[in-house]
Amino acid sequence: MGLEWWQTGVVYQIYPRSFQDTDGDGIGDLAGILERADYLSGTLGVDAVWVSPFYPSPMDDFGYDVTDYCDVDPLFGDLATFDRLLAGLHERGLRVILDLVVNHTSDRHPWFAASRSSPDDPKRDWYIWRDPAPDGGPPNNWLAVFGGPAWEWDEATGQYYLHSFLPSQPDLDWRNPEVEEAMFDVVRFWLDRGVDGFRLDVAEFVMKHPDFPDNPPAARGPSDGGAMGANRDMGAYSSLEHRYDKDHPDVHPLYRRMRRLLDSYEPARIAIGEIHLDLEDWLAYYGEDLDEFHLPFNFRLVYTDPTADAIGSLVDRIEGALPTGAWPNWVLGPHHASTRATRFGPDHLRLAALLLLPLRGTPTLISGDDLGLSEAEIAPEDQVDPWGIRVPGQGRDGCRTPMPWEPGPGGGFTTGKPWLPLGPAADARSVAAQMGDPHSILNLYRALLDLRRREPSLHAGAYRRLEAPDGVLAYRREAPGAAGCTVVLNFGEKPEQVGAAGTIAVSTDRRDEGTVVREAVVAPGQAVVLVDAV
Numbered sequence: 001m002g003l004e005w006w007q008t009g010v011v012y013q014i015y016p017r018s019f020q021d022t023d024g025d026g027i028g029d030l031a032g033i034l035e036r037a038d039y040l041s042g043t044l045g046v047d048a049v050w051v052s053p054f055y056p057s058p059m060d061d062f063g064y065d066v067t068d069y070c071d072v073d074p075l076f077g078d079l080a081t082f083d084r085l086l087a088g089l090h091e092r093g094l095r096v097i098l099d100l101v102v103n104h105t106s107d108r109h110p111w112f113a114a115s116r117s118s119p120d121d122p123k124r125d126w127y128i129w130r131d132p133a134p135d136g137g138p139p140n141n142w143l144a145v146f147g148g149p150a151w152e153w154d155e156a157t158g159q160y161y162l163h164s165f166l167p168s169q170p171d172l173d174w175r176n177p178e179v180e181e182a183m184f185d186v187v188r189f190w191l192d193r194g195v196d197g198f199r200l201d202v203a204e205f206v207m208k209h210p211d212f213p214d215n216p217p218a219a220r221g222p223s224d225g226g227a228m229g230a231n232r233d234m235g236a237y238s239s240l241e242h243r244y245d246k247d248h249p250d251v252h253p254l255y256r257r258m259r260r261l262l263d264s265y266e267p268a269r270i271a272i273g274e275i276h277l278d279l280e281d282w283l284a285y286y287g288e289d290l291d292e293f294h295l296p297f298n299f300r301l302v303y304t305d306p307t308a309d310a311i312g313s314l315v316d317r318i319e320g321a322l323p324t325g326a327w328p329n330w331v332l333g334p335h336h337a338s339t340r341a342t343r344f345g346p347d348h349l350r351l352a353a354l355l356l357l358p359l360r361g362t363p364t365l366i367s368g369d370d371l372g373l374s375e376a377e378i379a380p381e382d383q384v385d386p387w388g389i390r391v392p393g394q395g396r397d398g399c400r401t402p403m404p405w406e407p408g409p410g411g412g413f414t415t416g417k418p419w420l421p422l423g424p425a426a427d428a429r430s431v432a433a434q435m436g437d438p439h440s441i442l443n444l445y446r447a448l449l450d451l452r453r454r455e456p457s458l459h460a461g462a463y464r465r466l467e468a469p470d471g472v473l474a475y476r477r478e479a480p481g482a483a484g485c486t487v488v489l490n491f492g493e494k495p496e497q498v499g500a501a502g503t504i505a506v507s508t509d510r511r512d513e514g515t516v517v518r519e520a521v522v523a524p525g526q527a528v529v530l531v532d533a534v
């Protein structure tokens with residue numbers, strides 16, 4: 001049907017620290033990902049991996065603070081290991097998406113060291129430096145996502161620099177063409193090595209209002225679940241509307257230029273954007289002529305109540321709003337609030353799987369979702385995530401515990417001491433334990449991924465909502481010339497019946513799969529995918 005791999009496939013995020021350690025230091029590495037490549041392509045059956053940053057870094061934000069964009073931190077390996085990994089994943093038909101941290105570098109990046117060295121340094125304007133306000137305080141009221149003001153005073157040169165995250169993550173000034181050139185060189189460096197695309201970290205942050213006005217107080221009111229800080233309480237950061245510190249319209253020509261660079265490669269490479277904005281602003285990142293991001297991440301499921309009404313209207317709204325030709329995508333959990341911590345909660349992880357994978361558009365799974373890992377309680381003294389340490393309640397450690405591959409102390413993840421403890425019930429949730437249980441959540445994901453790949457209606461078909469009783473979300477997926485599929489999810493509290501006939505191909509319950517039904521009877525908290533008889 002002329003669709004591309006990034007449209008029909010499923011993306012799987014790997015947080016390299018937590019995936020597989022091969023040298024016993026308790027931290028996952030690139031060789032570890034290669035060691036588990038058969039799991040990704042064969043056992044699980046995903047199509048692409050997005051690997052979180054592995055570049056040299058002081059690890060203040062565990063790699064999202066880069067000191068060299070064109071190398072590998074020794075913790076994770078080296079460039080030769082990366083090349084082996086890329087070749088190994090490609091051999092297995094997996095695409096490889098790198099995480100490009102565009103908005104900021106580490107304060108120990110040589111670019112920032114130069115910029116900070118003197119107001120006259122040629123790299124001064126690679127970052128955002130401003131004089132103090134008349135009272136000597138920060139130039140405006142902007143706040144950092146990770147707590148405190150977004151401005152850090154530099155005593156030596158008598159100016160403030162902007163950091164939207166940690167003070168040790170200074171924001172680059174993308175209005176400076178030299179920054180764009182340098183970053184596009186980074187993009188070329190990895191594309192020339194053969195990577196299939198990038199996931200751009202906080203893509204909407206890179207262009208600020210050129211006059212740096214104060215942000216207005218946050219308007220209290222319903223959010224559509226897209227905007228960062230509006231969709232959940234992020235402490236003081238949520239007290240302002242982030243009107244001027246990101247998403248300036250000048251960002252769009254920049255991403256059009258980035259897209260042209262990606263398109264100049266054969267085959268064309270793809271851009272995924274981490275973008276937390278309300279609907280209209282978010283849609284703009286597809287580009288007016290679909291010439292910006294292939295997949296601007298759509299996080300709305302993460303923040304939508306798990307009810308048939310809320311989710312049904314969300315899906316309808318997205319389906320109705322997407323410009324012709326724009327391809328939908330769905331994420332149930334970014335790595336800071338993976339499915340482990342969504343409103344689906346531990347009781348509805350199976351329902352969440354049947355919600356995500358049959359929807360129209362590209363789904364992204366976060367490693368650990370496939371095992372139904374739940375969020376770990378991390379004692380305050382064991383917290384390592386800078387966000388959680390600086391802003392109570394925002395910690396992401398509980399969603400980043402290592403993958404348990406087999407029962408035992410290191411979970412098959414490491415022979416050493418894991419950098420974060422293994423999560424709850426790690427033995428029972430390990431890959432080895434779940435593979436032996438036909439009803440496990442891992443086997444549910446495997447069945448769903450397999451069904452999605454086999455059925456053109458699921459990976460390529462249209463979406464149409466069906467009438468359903470209260471509490472039930474039911475919809476059709478149909479592709480010309482292929483068997484249609486009906487998806488029924490019961491979010492309610494009593495069993496419901498939906499007039500949909502077909503063979504139960506995958507169900508949360510698993511025991512009824514293969515049964516031909518005239519009507520789907522779905523218990524509370526359960527879901528089924530039916531395939532039409534052909």
Ligand code: NOJ
Binds near residue numbers: 061064202
């Ligand atoms: C968003 C990433 O998802 C998060 O992990 C990181 O800490 C921030 N961007 C800052 O780069």
